[in-house]
Amino acid sequence: MKWSWDRFWIAMLERAPGALYVHTKMVLVALVVAAVISITIGILLTRPRLKWLGGIVLNILNLLQTFPGLAIVALAMPILGLGFKPAVFALIVQGLLPIARNTIAGLYGVDPDIMEAARGMGMTKGKVLYEVEIPLAMPVILAGVRTSAVYVVSMATLAAYIGGGGLGDLIVGGLNMIWPDFIVVGAGLGAVLAILFDRVLGFVEKKYTPLGYSAE
Amino acid sequence: MIELVNITKKYAGQEEPAVKGLNLLVRDGESCVLVGPSGCGKSTTLRMINRLIEPTAGTVLIDGKDIRETDPDRLRMGIGYVIQQIGLLPHRTVAENIAIVPRLYGWPKDKIRERTDELLELIGLDPETTRHKYPAQLSGGQMQRVGVARAMAVDPPIMLMDEPFGAVDPIARNHLQDEFLRLQSVMRKTICFVTHDINEAIKMGDQIAILDRGELVQHGSPLEILSNPANDFVCDFIGYDRVVKKLSLCRAGSISRKDFCLIRESELPAAAKKMEEQRAEVSFLVDGKGVPRGMLTAKWLKDNGSAFTPKELKALASQGHKGFIQEDTLLRDALSLLLELDLDYLGVLKGETLCGAVSMADIRQYASGKEGD
Numbered sequence: 001m002k003w004s005w006d007r008f009w010i011a012m013l014e015r016a017p018g019a020l021y022v023h024t025k026m027v028l029v030a031l032v033v034a035a036v037i038s039i040t041i042g043i044l045l046t047r048p049r050l051k052w053l054g055g056i057v058l059n060i061l062n063l064l065q066t067f068p069g070l071a072i073v074a075l076a077m078p079i080l081g082l083g084f085k086p087a088v089f090a091l092i093v094q095g096l097l098p099i100a101r102n103t104i105a106g107l108y109g110v111d112p113d114i115m116e117a118a119r120g121m122g123m124t125k126g127k128v129l130y131e132v133e134i135p136l137a138m139p140v141i142l143a144g145v146r147t148s149a150v151y152v153v154s155m156a157t158l159a160a161y162i163g164g165g166g167l168g169d170l171i172v173g174g175l176n177m178i179w180p181d182f183i184v185v186g187a188g189l190g191a192v193l194a195i196l197f198d199r200v201l202g203f204v205e206k207k208y209t210p211l212g213y214s215a216e
Numbered sequence: 217m218i219e220l221v222n223i224t225k226k227y228a229g230q231e232e233p234a235v236k237g238l239n240l241l242v243r244d245g246e247s248c249v250l251v252g253p254s255g256c257g258k259s260t261t262l263r264m265i266n267r268l269i270e271p272t273a274g275t276v277l278i279d280g281k282d283i284r285e286t287d288p289d290r291l292r293m294g295i296g297y298v299i300q301q302i303g304l305l306p307h308r309t310v311a312e313n314i315a316i317v318p319r320l321y322g323w324p325k326d327k328i329r330e331r332t333d334e335l336l337e338l339i340g341l342d343p344e345t346t347r348h349k350y351p352a353q354l355s356g357g358q359m360q361r362v363g364v365a366r367a368m369a370v371d372p373p374i375m376l377m378d379e380p381f382g383a384v385d386p387i388a389r390n391h392l393q394d395e396f397l398r399l400q401s402v403m404r405k406t407i408c409f410v411t412h413d414i415n416e417a418i419k420m421g422d423q424i425a426i427l428d429r430g431e432l433v434q435h436g437s438p439l440e441i442l443s444n445p446a447n448d449f450v451c452d453f454i455g456y457d458r459v460v461k462k463l464s465l466c467r468a469g470s471i472s473r474k475d476f477c478l479i480r481e482s483e484l485p486a487a488a489k490k491m492e493e494q495r496a497e498v499s500f501l502v503d504g505k506g507v508p509r510g511m512l513t514a515k516w517l518k519d520n521g522s523a524f525t526p527k528e529l530k531a532l533a534s535q536g537h538k539g540f541i542q543e544d545t546l547l548r549d550a551l552s553l554l555l556e557l558d559l560d561y562l563g564v565l566k567g568e569t570l571c572g573a574v575s576m577a578d579i580r581q582y583a584s585g586k587e588g589d
């Protein structure tokens with residue numbers, strides 16, 4: 001195993017931009033889809049009529065979460081084949097739980113007195129959801145998205161195994177060829193990307209925290 | 217008019233219903249206070265009036281119409297509701313909170329802004345500085361005011377108020393109560409008011425309904441309830457100072473007697489005679505402008521003979537120079553003053569002029585008198 005600065009610069013300048021692009025795209029698509037699905041699930045499961053389902057669905061999601069990422073990636077392959085799509089699918093599955101759990105926790109956490117006041121004034125159930133519950137649960141939901149993002153960024157490196165591309169290509173390639181420089185570039189950029197996502201989402205979270213909450 | 221007919225509510229899994237066969241009538245423009253110990257079903261009753269909860273049995277009528285015939289959201293838009301825990305939306309400003317119901321009605325923006333400012337002034341908050349604040353930036357008392365203003369936003373004829381002044385200290389509460397009574401004397405809304413504090417009930421209610429474990433034990437005016445408590449529970453609930461509480465329902469002007477006489481300083485030596493002639497038990501010493509300066513009672517003069525010099529008489533009379541109250545003074549406060557000054561009579565003033573006298577015996581008679589005596 002020998003370090004080569006030539007290969008390091010090839011990895012950095014020629015391979016990394018494309019890999020970063022694919023990686024980011026994969027993460028973004030997976031995150032957006034996972035967020036839409038799990039926020040919907042979260043909202044449905046906190047409606048009085050579906051409350052009984054809540055526990056069951058959360059258990060299933062918990063189970064999915066315990067599957068090793070690699071196993072999901074491997075399981076997705078025979079069904080969806082190789083490439084970008086199955087990789088994104090595997091990431092979506094892995095990204096669901098934190099968001100769903102936080103959505104449910106956030107919606108349950110909305111002060112029932114505030115909801116009673118809102119209902120008591122004649123707001124319809126839909127209005128209460130959009131104007132009261134979701135805004136008040138938003139910080140918690142966004143915290144879930146943030147957790148999920150960090151998770152998905154790192155998981156996405158496994159996508160290389162089923163031809164998803166991204167930074168994983170550099171790592172897997174480096175491991176196969178025993179090129180430490182490639183591995184360092186792939187892993188290092190992965191870490192930077194994770195931190196970046198975390199920071200940006202942290203900023204969004206702060207921005208969406210209802211003003212009344214921060215104004216002590 | 218709100219009518220509860222045989223209302224029963226049993227929550228799922230409850231052995232004893234939270235509300236049992238309740239019948240209650242609240243007339244237009246009248247306030248009815250539901251009062252009782254914690255858990256007796258007050259909030260449950262209130263929530264059945266705006267359909268946040270459906271009764272297990274029985275009917276609620278508003279202006280003679282079964283409320284089940286109205287869409288619940290529509291019904292609630294027309295009923296002001298103040299909840300026990302205030303429940304302001306923390307992510308909305310004060311103005312936005314007050315504007316919730318007007319927005320549901322689709323009022324134009326200008327009208328909403330005007331109404332919001334009007335309400336803020338009504339509840340004693342400066343619109344300029346308060347409008348854009350968030351609930352977290354307000355004091356507890358200010359939040360309760362905003363909660364009440366929010367419920368009054370579209371001027372609903374009916375208001376349901378669940379311990380609206382519960383979350384503030386006694387001084388602020390007293391102040392809010394007085395302000396609300398002042399508003400209500402003009403607005404004349406039909407109000408269902410919940411409290412667990414009997415003093416608040418006596419103060420705020422035209423009618424009081426006392427509940428115990430979901431059942432109505434007594435319904436009547438504060439005076440009726442304080443004069444004739446229905447049973448031991450009501451007695452205990454009112455407390456040992458029932459009679460003193462009753463004294464806070466009556467103002468001095470309404471029981472004052474007219475058999476007093478006015479004397480000038482020059483007439484002091486002849487006071488006893490003048491009182492005898494006029495069959496008055498008490499005479500008030502007034503100066504040239506008619507301003508009261510003191511009093512003499514027949515009893516004092518009798519006890520001490522008539523061997524007084526005019527100077528001694530004046531000194532005696534001016535012992536009672538503090539013993540004057542306004543006609544709108546509560547009997548409770550009048551009694552306190554009588555005890556404090558160790559007097560038998562108080563002069564009752566209307567502004568600056570004397571219009572009557574109240575004696576210890578008058579208060580005693582009022583206190584012991586049953587309703588209708």
Ligand SMILES: Nc1ncnc2c1ncn2[C@@H]1O[C@H](COP(=O)(O)OP(=O)(O)OP(=O)(O)O)[C@@H](O)[C@H]1O
Nearest residue numbers: 227228230234253254255256257258259260261412
């Ligand atoms: N949603 C509910 N489900 C089951 N039981 C309830 C529910 N709400 C209230 N109860 C029960 O019904 C009874 C009456 O409750 P309610 O809230 O009407 O009391 P309250 O008179 O308003 O008391 P407080 O003065 O403490 O507010 C209580 O025993 C309470 O435990």
Ligand SMILES: [Mg+2]
Nearest residue numbers: 258259260300
């Ligand atoms: Mg209550």
